Amino acid sequence: MLTMYGIKNCDTIKKARKYLDANGVAYQFHDYRADGLEADLLQRFSDTLGWEALLNTRGTTWRKLDEATRSAVDNAAAAQQLMLAQPAMIKRPLLCRADGSMLLGFNETAYASFIVEKS
Template sequence: MPPTIYGIKNCDTMKKTFAWFEGAGVAYGFHDYKKAGIDAATLARWCDTLGWEALVNKRGTTWRKLAPEQQAVADRAAAIALMQAQPSLIRRPVIDFGAGGLVVGFDPEAFAARTA
């Protein structure tokens, strides 16, 4: 089963990721969570594997635009709710390699290790 790349189509990091997979000749699926949303079960699975802190992008403009009470994410449930409401907060890309695990961010070495 090909890996699934989760993210937002027009993000520069996403474009680098697509280019890497295409250059390596690796087939992939794409889930645009800006358009299709992201379900709580998927986010919960990611949080169980990576921790919610690894998924929330606190450097982006979406984070900076949040009210202070929204930025006061205290736990996994609050983080999941916030990421569902604001999918642009999820770090990009998240790549699900199935049994090969998850990779967050542009990491060509991790991609190569999981697609070899």
């Protein structure tokens, strides 16, 4: 079973969900805002993908931070603390398989490969 992590009103999440639905792929959706985010889950994401990959520094939430806050995010602990406080800071979507493998972002070709690999 696949689990998609993200925020339901994100345009990229909507595209990714539409792709999975159109291709008949079963998945569970975990909305960070509605379902929450546990520190141990974020740690697992960070261990697998790296905190730099997870932290969305191109989004509105990041740009709204003051310079001192952005400058202080220079290590895994600081980044994880920020992402736990503001889950919109996490790049999305994050697609996870039961075996622990993960795919960050949405690209139809990458999704097709990731889905086939699970079979």
